[in-house]
Amino acid sequence: MKRNLWIMYAIALLQGMVFYGPIATLYRQAHGLTIFQITLIESISLSLLILLEIPWGIIADKIGCRHTIIFCSALYLISKIIFWKADGFAGFLVERIMLSVVESGFSGVDSTILYLSCGQKNSQKVFGVYHSMSMAGLLFAAGVYAMVVQDHYPLAGFLTVISYGGAAFLSLFLTDVRIHSVKKTDTEPFRVTIKKAMKNRSLLLFLIAAALLSETHQTITVFLNQLQYQKCGLSGSSIGLLFVAATLLGLLGFCSSSVTGRLGICSSLLLFCSMAAASCLTLAATRLAFPSAAAILILxxxxTLFQPLLTEIQNRQIRTDNRATALSVNSMLLNSVAIGTNLVFGALAGRKHA
Structure with missing residues (x-):
């Protein structure tokens, strides 16, 4: 099972190599999209993702995690080819629709493979390393962008296609993992799994809070940070350096288990949320370069520390063989919240940026 861990780490590394990452917003703008169109496409994508979450969870539990990862990795590759060739709203919308299929398929399946492959021991650390590998890939891509790609946007898209092709190839070598009950009883019906997940009120409230935190981070650090940096008068090279710094911080996911071990789960969650809230308040109150950069890095x-803990908490709550289905219900709720935040953030950012 250790081979699964190394392969999943490698897949995360390669799929983290998004060579247009430092100019994700500018890339789309250069191909005819407005800020609101970007966030609108994100919300459409998330709506489809929500619709596919539970069906994909059921399919994954039936066909196995390995076959699900292989199919989704291949589709991921195709979506990046479409992104590379896209020009205008329709092309990027098609790419995001395909990405919705991929992400709903991956949802819960990757963490299931990791959770079961590590024997459920040190799983939070494994999740942290997995997230860190993704950020390591992004860091490598950022370095290549700064030294080689620069303003050659099509090259950034092409290199991303190559890295995702490598990830799709590696997925073929995964070994399937399944969890079985000790007693030879009938498998729990999927409708029962879904009903149980929807009735866990404490977990649902936690997931809503987690979605607000995660989507605020996603929108600000991927899309809106570049607009804030421009308003602060930062140069392209400075923006690139800050992107590298933010990516380096993303490598510290493996520290999450240590922090949680010392502070406890409740204190750790309070700390992570307080840091995020302070960062957002700072960004809302200033246009100065240093506090803006510091706030985005703290966010x-x-x-980075929160995501492995979020994955760990979700996996601990599952008491069924239909693990992928249960995790898909959680993802459905997370993405439902994300639709609203994307539209609100996009409309407000477009108004302020106009």
């Missing part, structure tokens, strides 16, 4: 750091 990235808090999310």
């Amino acid at each position: 990235r750091f808090s999310n």
Whole structure:
């Protein structure tokens, strides 16, 4: 099972190599999209993702995690090819629709493979390393962008296609994992799994809070940070350096288990949320370069520590063989919240940026 961990780490590394990452918003703008169109496409994508979450969870539990990862990795590759060739709203919308299929398929399946492959021991650390590998890939891509790609946007898209092709190839070598009950009883019906997940009120409230934190981080550190940096008068090279710094902070996911071990789960959650809230308040109150950069870096750091803990908490709550289905219900709720935040953030950012 250790081979699964190394392969999943490698897949995360390669799929983290998004060579247009430093100019994700500018790339789309250069191909005819407005800020509101970007966030609108995100919300459409999330709506489809929500519709596919539970069906994909059921399919994954039936066909196995390995086959699900293989199919989704191949589709991921195709979506990046479409992104590379896209020009205008329709092209990027098609790419995001395909991405919705991929992400709903991956949802819960990757963490299931990791959770079961590590024997459920040190799982939070494994999740942290997995997230860190993704950020390591992004850091490598950022370095290549700064030294080689620069303003050659099509090259950034092409290199991303190559890295995702490598990830799709590696997925073929995964070994399937399944969890079985000790007693030879009938498998729990999927409708029962879904009903149980929807009735866990404490977990549902936690997931809503987690979605607000995660989507705020996603929108600010991926899309809106570049607009804030421009308003602060930062140069392209400075923006690139800050992107590298933010990516380096993303490598610290493995520290999440240590922080949680020392502070406890409740204190850790309070700390991570407080850091994020302070960062957002700072960004809302200033246009100065240093506090803006510091706030965005702190926001990235808090999310880096939070995500492995979020994954760990979700996996601990599952008491069924239909693990992928249960995790898909959680993802459905997370993405439902994300639709609203994307539209609100996009409309407000477009108004302020106009």
